[in-house]
Amino acid sequence: MKKEFELTKQNYRYLLENATDAIWVHDLDGIIVVANKACETLTGYSHEELIGMNVSRFLSKKFLAKARQIRRKLVCGEYFEQPYELRELRKDGSTAIVKVTTNLFISGGVIRGFQHIGRDVTEETRMHENIRQYAQQLAQAEKLNALGELAASVVHEINNPLAGLLVYCRLLSEKIDNHLLDKEPETAELGKEMLATLAKMESAVTYCSNITRGLLDFARQSKPMVGPVTVHLVVDRALALVGNRARLKNIEIVREEDPQLAPVTADFQQLEQVIVNLIVNAIQAMPDGGRLTIRTNQNGEWVMISVKDTGQGIPPKNIPKLFTPFFTTKEKGSGLGLAISHGIIEQHGGTFSVESKVGKGTTFTIRLPVGTGQ
Ligand SMILES: Nc1ncnc2c1ncn2[C@@H]1O[C@H](COP(=O)(O)OP(=O)(O)O)[C@@H](O)[C@H]1O
Ligand SMILES: [Mg+2]
Incomplete structure (x- = not known):
């Protein structure tokens, strides 16, 4: 190397301070001894605050354990992938996602501590997540x-x-x-x-x-034809249509209804279609019989209708796919029942939720806003 380009202490200091990545060094106890400007930006602490601070302050329990493991691997010379991801707590309580490279800090042939280079990838990660979600929505829209x-x-x-x-x-x-x-x-x-x-x-x-x-x-995606609807009448109608199928399969039908239930503002037939879909799915999940419970109750401004079965249940990996058009596990299924039902409930300003245990059964719950009386 040309002599005039040999780096002096001053040159190193300058490089350190001008790096856009955060660089910090701490001793074996975790006490920070070096921190550059970018480290201040990353953590929100000033240089004075950082020096002498314990690095554990930046890390939640989970990531503290990860950081400790990495330091142990470094000392033992074990391989691990670099850079690795950490979540760091900033001074203002927010969390930064940081890609970190860690190395031993050795001086005089002795391990004195650890040096880290960290890049803030919070925005980048969020953006990727947004793009991923957007792509998913787009795929869903295309399917629809x-x-x-x-x-x-x-x-x-x-x-x-x-x-x-x-x-x-x-x-x-x-x-x-x-x-x-x-x-x-x-x-x-x-x-x-x-x-x-x-x-x-x-x-x-x-x-x-x-x-x-x-x-x-x-x-x-047209607007439903809405009016005041008595939920129990919808359940009556739905059971009149498919209740017989349940009885033929040795399924006991239990109705637990709140007699004080307020009417909802809904399209009667669409709501009926949703309940029928849920009941048919429940029946299909109990080929050897069981119990079908239809429960209604009111929680403040919400009317809840749940359809519960004691059938085969849904494996957790399938839960996110349930409302996707064409998702079916049945030989002759269309995979449209829940997608359509979900669309209907959404148009009514309501929500759908599902709870399931494999081998135990499934409960689908619809939440609809209490009718406004028009
Ligand atoms: N009550 C239930 N118990 C177990 N699995 C269910 C239940 N309801 C829905 N599923 C699962 O969700 C999938 C999608 O249901 P759905 O949209 O009604 O379409 P399909 O009934 O035509 O398959 C079903 O194939 C089944 O795997
Ligand atoms: Mg179905």
Whole structure:
């Protein structure tokens, strides 16, 4: 090296002070003996405060343990990855994410302490996290778009035959009405039975049309048609539609309802669709029978409706995926039930939550704001 470029103490000092990374040295007890300007910026403490301070002041218990482990590895000559990440507590109580490189501080052939170079990556990390979240939202939106197009075409295909079915039901009812009911008692009785069956068919077809309407609404993200709704009537309707399926599977249905429950402002059919989806999922989770509990209660300005089963439960890794369109673990599942239900509840200004234990059962809880009375 050219002699004129040999670094003097003064040159080193200058490099230290001008480095944009924080540099600090502490002795074996953790007492800081050197700290540059960037270290002041990073921690929020002044140079006077830093010198003589114990580094443990910067670290929470968890990261203190990590820092200790790293120092031990350095002393023993064990390998570890550098730089490593630490979270440091600033003077103002906030936390900085710092990428740190640590080395031994040796003088006179003796280990005297540790020297650290730390880069503040708080902003960078947050930005990455934001980008990741944004990308996820975008992917979700794209899926929903595709879902919207698919829904629109499926609904279109299904609505025509459904309308046809409704017309045939009515024609048949009329024929029975006109030709069978005034015949001898036995025939008339048969006619009445047929009319009752046809009424059930009509109601099932209407239910299907409502679902297709719901799917289309969801795809278009249109506003629900809201009015004051008595939650217990929604549960009544939902159970009338799918309760039988539960009984056939040896599932006991328990209703624990708050008789004082306030009405909610909602679209009755959409809410019914949500409850039906939850009940059907619960039934499917209990192929060998069990108990289905529907509970309602009020907590201040919120009405809570929960559907609880004693079924197979949901593995924790699946919980974040539940409301994603097309997520299903069933051979013939659509993976749309919860995605649509979630959309509906969100549009009602409510929230969805789920609690589950594998092998024990699952509880889905809907929270809706108490009705405003319009
Ligand atoms: N009550 C429940 N118990 C266990 N798993 C459930 C329950 N409800 C939903 N799931 C899980 O969530 C997935 C998505 O449900 P959903 O959106 O209704 O679609 P699908 O029922 O068509 O699969 C299901 O495939 C299942 O794995
Ligand atoms: Mg389902």
